[in-house]
Amino acid sequence: MINNTYQIKVENCIICGSKERKIRHHxxxxxxxxxxxxxxSWDGGMDVELTIVACKSCGFLYQSPIFKDEWLSLLYPTSIISGKLSVADMDFGRADYFINLLKPYVSEIDNPFSVDLGTRYGALPMRMRENGFEATGIDFNPACVDASRSFGFEHIYNYSTQDLPKLLKLYNRDSINIITMIDVIEHLTKPEQDFTLISSLQRKGDIFMATTMFTDSLGYMLFGKEWYYIHAQHTLYFSKSNIKDFFAKYGYEIKETLYIPLYKSSTIVVQEALKYLKHKTEINSHSSKGEKKWFAKNRPHCFDLMTVIAVKK
Ligand SMILES: [Zn+2]
Structure with a gap:
């Protein structure tokens, strides 16, 4: 049921438009x-339910109801962001991995302009600048932006997706050659509004790269409702195939879908299954002795992330 203070119902499936859904996990x-x-990140620390539904028409999984925008700060508290960053806080290794994926797609573009949406501390755009991109990042959490600026990165802004036209003006650009969304698309509360705007700011041949968890993965198949990636911050749960349909709606063709092969996931199945059992035991524990525990510490997963590279048609 909806907690009317904090939550709002999602009107329709973003893939096929159907309003018909059934409860998958409650x-x-x-x-x-x-x-x-x-x-x-599970419930904003509030007395609210979490419901994941499946579209009756196309099977897409999404959260409904979701948190209202005015309460998102409960899911994303600024108090947990460290004000003073060190190199260890910046995942430059992962940034380099993404840059190498992008390079073959942008070799023809001179001084490509890029925006990393939901950039956190800006590690990806920082590294992209060292590789010849005019790279920027935006994040809706002001604490992340302040921390990154104190670390010395100037090209990061406390903007939302709807502020992108403002960013283009600032850099004297009229389109965005590359958009990246690393572990971000699954958090969107207004994906249709965001992608309509994003698509209007990219031209034929421009690139969109996104990394997200996928539901046709070993982890979700094995662990179902206890899967690590299920929580209230995550509104959209794509599969390898329906993310193609979503991008196609906004004029993109997915050229590559990268993920760690299944057999590698099988090497961690036993340790994750043990976590699953531990988690099942500890959620029934009501003892408040000692320090509070992170709720997802023992929620299991395998290598369940995919990276898609899409080109604007
Ligand atoms: Zn649907």
Missing amino acids: FPANRYNHSVFITH
Whole structure:
């Protein structure tokens, strides 16, 4: 049921438009005891339920109801962001991986302009600048932007997707050659509005790269509702095939879908299955002795992330 203070129903499936859905996973309020667990990304630390539905027409999984925009700060508290960053906070290794994926697609573009949406501390655009891109990042969490600026990165802004036209003006550009969204697309609360704008700011041949978890993965197949990636911050749960349909709606063709092959996931299945069992035991524990635990510490997953590279048609 909807908690009318915090939540709002999602009107329709973003892939096929259908309003028909059935409940796939439902978690009652206080599924994690707030005196035992830290739960801000699960339920904003509030007395709210979490429901994941499946579209009856196309099968797409999404959260409904979702948190209202005015309460998102409960899911994303600024207090957990470190004000002073060190190199260890910046995932430059992962940034280099993404840059190498992008390079073959942009070799023809001189001084390509890029925006990393939901950039956190800006590690990707920082590294892209060293590789000849005019790279920028935006994040809606002001604490991330302040921390990154103190670290010395200037090209990061406390903007939302709807502020992108402002960013283009600032850099004297009229289109965005490359958009990256690393672990971000699954968090969107207004994906249709965001992608309509994004698509209007990219031209034929421009690139969109996104990394997200996928539901046709070993981890989701094995662990279902206890899968690590299910929580209230995650509104959209794509599969390898329906993410293609989503991008196609906005004029993109996915050229590559990269993920770690299944057999590698099989090497961690035993350790993850043990976590699953531990988690099942600890959610029934109501003892508040000692420090509070992160609710997802023992929620299991395998290598369940994919990276898609799409080209604007
Ligand atoms: Zn659908």
